[in-house]
Amino acid sequence: MSYREGALSLPHGTVKTYPEISRVALREGLHREIALWYALRAIDKTGSGKVDVSEARQALKDIYPRRSFYRILRSGKDIFWETFEGKRGSRIRIFGLYPVTSYFGIPYLTRPYNMPFKMLKKTQTRKALLYASALCHIKKPISRLSIQDMTGIPPQKQRVLEKRVGIEKHPNFAMTREPPKKRRTAVMEGGGPSHFEYNHERPGGDPPGEKRPELMIVKGKAKEWIKDRRLPNTYKTQAQPAGKSLAKKANKRIKEAAKGLFMARQQEPLFLIRFFNNNKKFERVSRNTPKREGTCDDPFIWVKPGDRLKRGRLEWEWTGVPKSFPI
């Protein structure tokens, strides 16, 4: 079907989103523009990359009021699309993945994820969709502050967005085999006001060498209490993995343009590797001579379901290595 055969229409199912692009757009304050870009790509069923302005406005009239549509069209111009005069009036040339990733300096695209298109329809859930899209491929624990670094969205707002689109949160807990006498401290991420002391002794004592929850003392206003040390949450979104052929294509072009993707990847800011799926991966990282600058802070290894102290609880065992080491 060509665009000449009929008006564009809204998809009923899903919209394809790219975590890296969503993340950068959120950070740059371009969430309105990126949402329209996703919507335009979704209604462009022929994949020609060109749509009539009037047809696009008609197709998206339930999502964007007239004023907002034209305003976003202006503000996203030359980043996500360009407009030109066709034979039948104004048209939009929607930029593909490569020009957009180039604009933002994104060195590599992971696989895209499909999100429910209905989330794009409401103003309230539109930004939340992008947030979910930015988060959906992260399967390991991640702190609120790391998410803020990634997306520019502060912790309070993250919670609001998660509620809005039904992102599930799962708490993680720290396990250890170290004797309680060996207490260790960790400074709050983001330079918080104090540090926390972990690995306290459980009332009644603990058998040495056995795996047990790491304990911490929390000081309240009137009293202090001992509790299991909690690690950052893991998050589960409604996103479904989509085909990655377009992302592969874009990555190939990025690689060619940058003359060495891996050079580009090494220049991107590193998120500290802290959580490992198994011992092998942890040993491989810690054995390797420093290849990049950065540190592995307070590393943990995933505890398999059968080895957990509490059934159903997500547990991570402290590796017992010094607080940080170079990677």
Place this chain on the structure above:
DNA sequence: GGTGGCACCCCGAGACTTAA
């Protein structure tokens, strides 16, 4: 069809507190 001015109202965002 496309854009600008204006006014109204909702919501985003930050600061702060309390609790576990």
Place this chain on the structure above:
DNA sequence: TTAAGTCTCGGGGTGCCACC
């Protein structure tokens, strides 16, 4: 470190109207 709640203030979304 996470979670939840309150409060305040400014900005943005939107409708209406006018103009080109």
